[in-house]
Amino acid sequence: MEKNTYQTIRTLIAAIAAALIGSAVIMGNLLLAVITLILGVLISYFVRKNVYEVTEDERTYLVAGKASRTAMLSFLTIITVFGIGLLTMKNNFPEFTQAGFTLAYSACLFLILYSGFYFYYDKKHG
Template sequence: MENFKILRMIIAMFVGIVAALSVIQGTLLPAILAIVIGAMISYIYKKRTHETLEDERIVKISEKASRMAMVLFSIAIAIIGLILITLRNEYPDFTQAGYTLSYAAVGLLALYYVFYGYYNKKYGY
């Protein structure tokens, strides 16, 4: 577990440095490559290690945190989108952003229901 934490910190520093250099140079490709390489190294290490990287408690906490973050984010973008659409007469420049946020909230909700149906069918609840 400790080795995996150290590896993740090294990968995060590598990706951060390469992304910063990418921004300075004005190129996108090195940042994308750094993210892909970091993800591949992390995946390979996780598959080959015999350490206990996560237990049921960590998985359950992660599930609850992910669900709460998704719910709060979707509510927030839906409300902000609605406000921006409502204020279209005073701030017409923000109307498109309001529609974009609203459609993003609908898309997120649709994705949630697709995955909910998939896992409901997979685990037979």
């Protein structure tokens, strides 16, 4: 299978899965949404195994790694600022205190996970 055909099929799979998951969410059927998601991933995986052209190389991994790191750091900064902002306003808006703690603890967990994976891959590849 050619790369262009693969990209077209992958786009169709994503569109169909999104429509089915959206319908399942509207109907309130979580099981159907999860099954659709799993089937979409599996079908995508098996379709990709039939591609004979090179779809990924070292440059793709480098760009994906840099994009992931930038997105992660941006998201981490945003949730940290919002979390601390909500916690500083707890006297005026006490109903947002729990949301502030949740965002702050999520940022801490995110940093712990990142550090753990960084050290693991540094030892594995370093």
